[in-house]
Structure formats: structure tokens, C-alpha cells
Amino acid sequence: METLKGKTVSFIGLGLMGGALAMGIRKQGPDKICAFDINEEVLEDALRKEVIDWGVSEPEGIRQILGVSDLVVICLYPQLALDFILEYMEDFKENAVITDITGVKKLLVDQLRGVLREDLDLILGHPMAGSEKEGFGNADDAIFKDRNYILVPQPENKPENLAFIKEIIRNLGFVNIVETTAEVHDQKIAFTSQLCHVIASALVDSEEDLHITDYEGGSFGDLTRIAMINAGMWTELFICNKEALVDQIEKFEKSMDTMKKMIQAEDSDGLTEILSNVRKKRITMEVDRQNKTSARTQKA
């Protein structure tokens, strides 16, 4: 793992994801790791754990670390990530590579088109891993093992920088790197991530019994773990991706409604047919996932 030898990497935001990424990148031997976070206790904790070498908590510090960083990893909520790039545009080191981890991509592509300093290379990315726990104190790079990483390359990205980012991602433990457009990313994520969080939240919202887990056998726990949600972040993600998400919610509502009507009508044949098809479809999806994971693991 020579990719990061001699390089300085900065993390903007040292929460659960920024922290976990910094831990994973530390193992790849960069020259120096810097971080910005508004919470000084987090920086002290990260310094003590030797996850970072230099922590800053105010704008002057940001300018200093950006000036020396070959790679900047922005780990902020979507709107803040956009604001950060616009505000500190002139402070990045010449030819710096910038990447992000935000859960919506069209916002960044649309707002930064034609605006980004020409020598900078912004490679949009989305690590498909996380936790219902928040903050640097819960960060652990083990969450990346065997997960997907979505990249949203733009025509202006330099091939060598894309290769550089992919090498780092593979070294973090991700097995499946998918490349797509901002539009497709936002549409797929509306389904696999945002819709799932809306469903989990609605499910908990609809139940009043706080001792309901007395009656559960695993399904309820699995379906609602992600309802222990970072309210501010998910509100922003839902609203940033409003159109794609509402579209997915409505498709889901239609399927629910079909099943509800069949239950009401005691339509055994219809229900058995839907459930059989669903079983086949879900198994096909699972086989596709396992094939990709094992193909990538063997290659590695």
C-alpha cells in the first residue's frame, strides 16, 4: 500500500464516517492526517488515539490544513459540504484531489458545474456503510468490510486521480466499486437507503406500545434498527432528494395497497403469487450480491 506514501490527507468533519475513514486511511501510511471539526474534544480524542496528527477548529486552521493537503475528504452534511467547497475554494493546495461522502449527488454536481477552480479535481463518492450510532466516539473502520462504494465520476476528473481514489477505497475494505451518474445515484439511493429509513421511522411512529419488543422475533428489530436515526442529517437528505424519494415512496405505497386489498378480499391465490414472485426476486438480488462480493474478494 504505497498509494498514500508522502501524502497529506485532511478530513473536514470528524464524525462517525469521517472518523472511520481517517482510521482506515491511517493504516495506508500517509505522511500526515489533518482534521477540521467544530468540536475540540473530538479533535483531542482523535489526536490521543493517533488517528490524526493535526486538528483545527476554526477558519484560519482550515486554511492552513487545506494549503498542505494533497487529498481532502469532506465528511459534512450535503448543504454544508457544498458551502465548504465554495467558501474555501481559493485555499486548497494546487492540484489537490477532493472527495466527499454525501448521500445526494445532483445537488453538488449542479451547484459546482463551471464553478470549481480548474486545477482542483473533485471526485464524488458515497461509501455505502454506516451505523445507527453517531459521532467520532463510535467510529470504526470495520464497518467498511465487504461493502459497496459508489463513485460518480465527472468528465473533467483525471484518470490517475480516479485510480488513486479507487486504490484507497479498496484498501479500506470495500469490495464493490460502482460507477454511475449523479441522477442514477440519487434515484437508486432514494430506494435502497432513504425509502428504507422512511419506512423504519414510519413503522416505529405507528406503534404506541413501548414494550412491543416482548412480542418480536427478529423482524421488527431488523426493520427498525435504522430508525435510531440522525434526525438532522436524514431530514436534509430526504429534502435534498425530494423528487426521487417521493417517487419511490409512491411505488412502495402502491405495492402495499395491492397486498392490503388482497388480504381484505381473502385472495389466497393472488397473495401466494405475489409472495412467491417476491421470494424469487429477492433471492435473485441476493445471488447477484454474493457473486459480486466473491468475485471481488477473489481478485483482491
Added chain:
Amino acid sequence: METLKGKTVSFIGLGLMGGALAMGIRKQGPDKICAFDINEEVLEDALRKEVIDWGVSEPEGIRQILGVSDLVVICLYPQLALDFILEYMEDFKENAVITDITGVKKLLVDQLRGVLREDLDLILGHPMAGSEKEGFGNADDAIFKDRNYILVPQPENKPENLAFIKEIIRNLGFVNIVETTAEVHDQKIAFTSQLCHVIASALVDSEEDLHITDYEGGSFGDLTRIAMINAGMWTELFICNKEALVDQIEKFEKSMDTMKKMIQAEDSDGLTEILSNVRKKRITMEVDRQNKTSARTQKA
């Protein structure tokens, strides 16, 4: 574990659950384990693995094993379980204890009230454990560890028989034995189990992309694992518990609709408030579960 010493236990149906229960009961040292299953290969497999001592596949065999069984565990779908008890009523051993594992209870209580032979003691139960895999070949009593078991005692159940069943359940690895009525059971299970299976199925049904797992980070997998569903069994469970289930589906649909409208209206404050409340509620439910598990584990 002397509870089953000298006793003969019969399993009616040796699928995933019957098989797992037989494996767990084998460890409790009964005198003999018998089983009925229509599939002779399953019986041969169970004999070879020494899970059972005697397997039968036709009515005459059923009469023989019932005639010697102190405990009969009925592991059939709801309607078949009811039909079985009615059909073989006269064949059970005198003073036999019968128990079941079906996912709906009002059906059995309503249909058997005043009909059951007076010396027989039917103790209704529901082990809250399972697997998306089916059949005896996938049976494993490890699925019971630290799970809930719901009992639905009736006024006519003998206290010593209830104590006998509870002892067996605890020895199987279940930590939390909840006692309730058939009505409450069916209402709670409509939420924690049946609604969750409808949601998982509708979620898979609403997505056409068979490569969708390229874009998932765990949530989609967790929410849809149970969509690899036993279509026949769940169709019957949904329809048997139609009223409670449709009620739960409608409460859930109302919560989904509230959130959808807030997303459409870009109501950040409203969404953040809902998601914060949901987070608190889900954490409270989780703490309640953990307290009960640890209290019961310490007592054991």
C-alpha cells in the same frame, strides 16, 4: 434438566420449526421422540441424525405415536393444526399435554372452545424465532437463543402443565416468556411480525432492478431478508389475522403518508421533530428489550 425424563414427545410436522424444537428437546433427555411428517425423506434424515427415534408418515402411524405421547408438539400451519386436533381427538394418550407454535391464536381458541377432550391440556404457544430458510434440512435450535416465547394460557390449563412447558421453553434457550390473551397476541403479532413481512414483500415488489444491491449499504438487506418468504404459510397467516393486520397496515400507511407530505412540502422542522421522536421511542423499546434479556439471563 429432569423435566422430560421418562417422557415420550411427539412432533407433528418436522419442518424448520418442528425440526429445531425436536433438536432442542433431544438435549433435554426425553425417553423417546416420535414424529409425523408426510415427507419420508425428512423422517429418514431425522432418524439418521438421531433427532427422532420413530417416524411415521400416515394416519395409522399418527394414532400409534399419539397413543404413547405425554407431550405432543403440533408444528403445522394454523388451519392444519386445528384440523389435526379435531381429527385425532380420540387418539391422544390420557392426560396428554398438547402445545402448538402457530402464528395466530384466536382461530384455535374460538374453534376448540368446549370441543377439546376433557383430560387433554392444550397450551397455546408461539416461539418468536425463525429463519428465511425452510424445511428440516435447515433446522437448528440455535435460533432460539435469547428470543421471546409467547404463551396464551386458558383458564382450563393445569398449573403444573404450564410450569412443565415453561421449563422446557427455558431449556431451549428462550429468555423472555410472555403470557397474554389470544386477542392481544394476534394484535401484537400483526404488528411485529405480519406487518413487517408485508412491508418487506412490498419493498421488493416495488423495485424492478435485479442489480439493486450494488447500491445498498445494509438497510435494504436488513429490511428485505424476510421477503424470502414461505408464500403459502404467510398467505394463510395474513388471512387468518386479517382484521388486526389490516388495522396495523393502515396505521403504518398513515405514518408514511404524514412523512411523505412533509418531504413534499420541504417541512424540515416537522420532519426533524418526527425523526427525533422516533429515535427516542426506538431507543426506549431497545432498552426495554435489553433489560428483560439481561434480567432473565442473570436469573437463569
